[in-house]
Amino acid sequence: MGRLDEAVAIVTGGARGIGAAVARLLAEEGAAVVVADVLDADGEKLAAELGAPARYAHLDVSTEDGWQAVVARTERELGPVSVLVNNAGILEFGTIEEQTLESFRRVVDVNLQGAWLGIRTTAPSLRRRGGGVIVNISSIAGITGYVGIGSYVASKWALRGLTKAAALELAPDGIRVCSVHPGAVRTAMTAGFDDSFTDGQPLPRFGEPEEVARMVAFIAAEATFSTGSEFVLDGGVTA
Numbered sequence: 327m328g329r330l331d332e333a334v335a336i337v338t339g340g341a342r343g344i345g346a347a348v349a350r351l352l353a354e355e356g357a358a359v360v361v362a363d364v365l366d367a368d369g370e371k372l373a374a375e376l377g378a379p380a381r382y383a384h385l386d387v388s389t390e391d392g393w394q395a396v397v398a399r400t401e402r403e404l405g406p407v408s409v410l411v412n413n414a415g416i417l418e419f420g421t422i423e424e425q426t427l428e429s430f431r432r433v434v435d436v437n438l439q440g441a442w443l444g445i446r447t448t449a450p451s452l453r454r455r456g457g458g459v460i461v462n463i464s465s466i467a468g469i470t471g472y473v474g475i476g477s478y479v480a481s482k483w484a485l486r487g488l489t490k491a492a493a494l495e496l497a498p499d500g501i502r503v504c505s506v507h508p509g510a511v512r513t514a515m516t517a518g519f520d521d522s523f524t525d526g527q528p529l530p531r532f533g534e535p536e537e538v539a540r541m542v543a544f545i546a547a548e549a550t551f552s553t554g555s556e557f558v559l560d561g562g563v564t565a
């Protein structure tokens with residue numbers, strides 16, 4: 327018996343990194359998982375590894391028609407959605423004066439618009455299911471500021487705020503919405519970060535994708551009285 331038997335979950339950005347760890351753990355816990363990403367080869371490989379009923383769906387989270395297609399296919403093949411993990415995200419560098427408008431828009435389109443579209447497209451399905459949970463992967467960059475990644479910081483603060491608004495709007499339907507705020511985690515996104523990046527942290531190391539996955543599974547399966555809540559795992563950086 328898994329903690330998420332009967333659950334139908336969509337994990338965006340699920341092909342690698344934190345999203346892949348989340349997809350793996352939710353599947354282990356019994357959920358039927360849709361790995362949604364733009365990295366088709368990695369996503370197909372992971373879905374095959376997880377085995378049926380897991381499947382891969384191509385989804386650019388910044389597109390409304392993409393979301394509609396994925397939610398419709400999920401309902402058709404697996405039933406209404408009960409867990410949505412808005413994990414897809416990108417990081418682009420540049421101070422506010424250096425970064426181009428195109429780069430700013432790319433970051434906001436994926437990190438914020440992607441989750442906003444995900445919530446609004448999936449909410450009717452969650453409602454048909456009689457309730458469920460949405461987990462938004464923000465960051466400690468949604469709690470503090472950083473130099474040189476202003477668009478990312480802004481998108482992650484906005485995602486934290488969107489979580490609160492969605493939690494209030496969807497609570498009457500039994501849909502919980504929470505945000506997760508990881509510190510530095512070892513993935514492709516942080517591949518260029520030196521090991522010394524975590525020096526000086528109370529827990530001076532990178533987090534592992536599996537640690538974030540355990541938090542997401544806890545929110546989905548156990549944190550049944552939490553909504554609009556922020557779950558921080560950052561080695562003590564914001565303590």
Ligand code: NAI
Pocket residue numbers: 338339340341342343344345362363364365385386387388413414415416436463464465466507508509510511512513514515516
């Ligand atoms: P990653 O780069 O390994 O994975 C991100 C995934 O999102 C990739 O599979 C990528 O293809 C997918 N993706 C990107 N754009 C997409 C789009 N338009 N549509 C669908 N999928 C798309 O990075 P990581 O570290 O696994 O990041 C996952 C989430 O965790 C992101 O939201 C990131 O901002 C957040 N995060 C990561 C931290 C870290 O230190 N790695 C710390 C705090 C938050």
